[in-house]
Amino acid sequence: MQPACPTCGRFNLKRINTWFWRLNPALCVNELVLGQRLPKTMFVCQECQVPYLERQFVLCPSCKVVHDGRIWSGRCAFGNWLGLVCPNCKARIPSLFNFTSALLLLITSPIWYLPYRFFFKTRAASGPQLTAKKQMPLTPLRSARMGLGFAIPMWILSIYMPVLLGTEHVTLPLRERFVLGATPALLAGIVFGIGIHLRLNRKPKKRQV
Secondary structure (H helix, E strand, O other): OOOOOOOOOOOOEEEOOOHHHHHOOOHHHHHHOOOOOEEOOEEEEOOOOOOHHHHEEEEOOOOOOEEEHHHHOHHHHOOOOOOEEOOOOOOEEOEEOOHHHHHHHHHOHHHHHHHHHHHHOOOOOOOOOOOOOOOOOOOHHHHHHHHHHHHHHHHHHHHHHHHHHOOHHHOOOHHHHHHHOHHHHHHHHHHHHHHHHHHHOOOOOOOOO
């Protein structure tokens, strides 16, 4: 059953496409190192005349409460390695995995699986203190920070990916990769920051009655 929008009360929520998060290999740093997770299912209201960022919602499958997606932003976006936590019933909200993260976890499973199986799998869900207070609008400064947060993992990945693939002997030395990888990563961060600012501040078109 499709949930109703908690803002306007209409049954006009549309599922958000999450393939960008799944396919971008740089985001494995966000998931595995920073603990940033994305819900498997997110919705956006197609009627509310507010920016896209304020129209995103997350449904808790346990208590069926529809939460403002901005709850898991800012400081609450980090440290969620075991998954997102519903602020209403404290149950875990199913989160998706980046494909690169899933591959790295599969390769390293002999190291982490047993500790997870016996010590963390049944542990009560925990995470940053979540509050339902309204977040600040997406300003150009916040968009620039998001672009920087996108560029840094790409930069790190460009430096160390040859090491992970075992091809460092046929690529540039580490020092040169360190310098040359910064330019494309910075450009990608600028493009991402501008794109995310335009997208998340976009309002839906008013339907003619």
